[in-house]
Amino acid sequence: MKARAFSYFRAATIDQALDAHARAGDDARFIAGGQSLVPALSLRLQAPRLLIDITHIDELRGVRREGGYLRIGALTRHCEMLTEASIAESAPLLHVAAPFVAHPAIRNRGTIGGSVALADPASEFPAMTLALDAEIEIVGPSGRRRVKADDFFIDLFETALQPGELIAAIHVPLFRADQRFAFDELARRRGDYALVGCGIMATCQGSRIEDIRISFFSVGNTPTRVKGAERALIGARLDVERIAAAQRALECDLAPPEGDEVPPAMRLHLARVLLGRLLGRLGEGA
Amino acid sequence: MSGFDETLLGEADETVRVRFVVNGRKVACEVAPRETLVDCLREKLELTGTHAGCEMGACGACLIQLDGRAVHSCLIFAVQADGARIDTIEGLSESGVIADLQAEFHRRNALQCGFCTPGMLVNAEELLSLVAQPSREQIRDALSGNYCRCTGYEAIIDAIYAVAKARSGGVTT
Structure with a gap:
């Protein structure tokens, strides 16, 4: 339960961090909050020769509105999702999801950039970037780019991030008055990994759904949008029949893995239950 | 401009000097980069009130205050806390x-x-x-x-x- 020996470098700028990574022959890991990486190192699931601490890089901090988006710096801690007024106002889905992320002391250290970069399929924030149609700002040896959340999550713990790249910020489209959102998860204990979790962002005209993005976590190898269920709801009013149709669509949208402690049929059932509840709440907000 | 010295890569086992303010007192100690803060507190500074339980952030026995916020001292390497203010159960008790x-x-x-x-x-x-x-x-x-x-x-x-x-x-x- 002790990490293998490594060297430690505290970077002051993004350039320093990228340079150190390149010169370590890519056998390096960036560390921010470290709430998932430190246990992985302690269990020797990972054993890099260099740890590059990015938590003192000012460019990765701060939350501000920028061109129709809320730019949330990668080092924004989970606890700040609860206290930062601009997040509560302009990205409320992240604000309501935050209390479900692990435990208070973990939220004091863990960062949004780290959570999205790890892409744990059971994590709240990666899935919420999908529901929010967020964009991930990436910096690396070949420059800076923005990747849509839809294109970011590739497979189990695999993302569009290339070796030596790091996340600079998450850009979330500003919440509008004609939008509604809902979030919840089912877990055995509070703070435990969700058996199933879901976040929804809908654009409405009166009680009619113009557009909707529904993202599940803990249902497969990646956070998952359920596009069949979304299609069943777009252009419709949220009535009992529509909600039932969306729930039925999950059968095709989701394929929970076999050989898990939770059987696929149970996970699918819980997903249906959760979706029904959330759409019900979304409808009540009409 | 880079600030990164490649000789560092060959020195993974060598200790580095870190400084904290622990329970209001300035301290400095030598730690290996892989040493967690809880091990540093308990073994180097002999502050054994902080307990190492699961060592993976699940049990909460190792909570301390880092710059005023509760964190798991098993989920942070001592080198990461260089320059920080740390308050352990001993300091909170004495004050x-x-x-x-x-x-x-x-x-x-x-x-x-x-x-x-x-x-x-x-x-x-x-x-x-x-x-x-x-x-x-x-x-x-x-x-x-x-x-x-x-x-x-x-x-x-x-x-x-x-x-x-x-x-x-x-x-x-």
Whole structure:
């Protein structure tokens, strides 16, 4: 339960961090909050020769509105999702999801950039970037780019991030008055990994759904949008029949893995239950 | 301009010097980069009130205050905390800031073996600093990352609830 020996470098700028990574022959890991990486190192699931601490890089901090988006710096801690007024106002889905992320002391250290970069399929924030149609700002040896959340999550713990790249910020489209959102998860204990979790962002005209993005976590190898269920709801009013149709669509949208402690049929059932509840709440907000 | 010295890569086992302000006192010590803060506190600084339990962030026995916020000292390497202000259960006890919590834990038998208690107290102190009068449900939620294998939690929740009331000027029950 002790990490293998490594060297430690505290970077002051993004350039320093990228340079150190390149010169370590890519056998390096960036560390921010470290709430998932430190246990992985302690269990020797990972054993890099260099740890590059990015938590003192000012460019990765701060939350501000920028061109129709809320730019949330990668080092924004989970606890700040609860206290930062601009997040509560302009990205409320992240604000309501935050209390479900692990435990208070973990939220004091863990960062949004780290959570999205790890892409744990059971994590709240990666899935919420999908529901929010967020964009991930990436910096690396070949420059800076923005990747849509839809294109970011590739497979189990695999993302569009290339070796030596790091996340600079998450850009979330500003919440509008004609939008509604809902979030919840089912877990055995509070703070435990969700058996199933879901976040929804809908654009409405009166009680009619113009557009909707529904993202599940803990249902497969990646956070998952359920596009069949979304299609069943777009252009419709949220009535009992529509909600039932969306729930039925999950059968095709989701394929929970076999050989898990939770059987696929149970996970699918819980997903249906959760979706029904959330759409019900979304409808009540009409 | 880079600041990164490649010779560092060959020195993974060599110790580096870190400085903290621990419980109000400036300290410096030599640590290997892979040494967690909880090991540094316990073995180098002999502050054994912070307990190493699961060493993977699940049990909460190793909670300390880092720059005023409760964190797991098993989920941070000592080198990461270089320059930080650290308060452990020893400092919180000596300063008296949690004396009321400690007295109430004692009075209500909110501990048996005591292994989890330092973490419980650090967590409770943070909760009460953020929420003046938490409900029992909020207390339970806040303690979800602290394992106690003796008490069944009820007495711990009672104690924190009573202290919250007392601190807000209410009457303890």
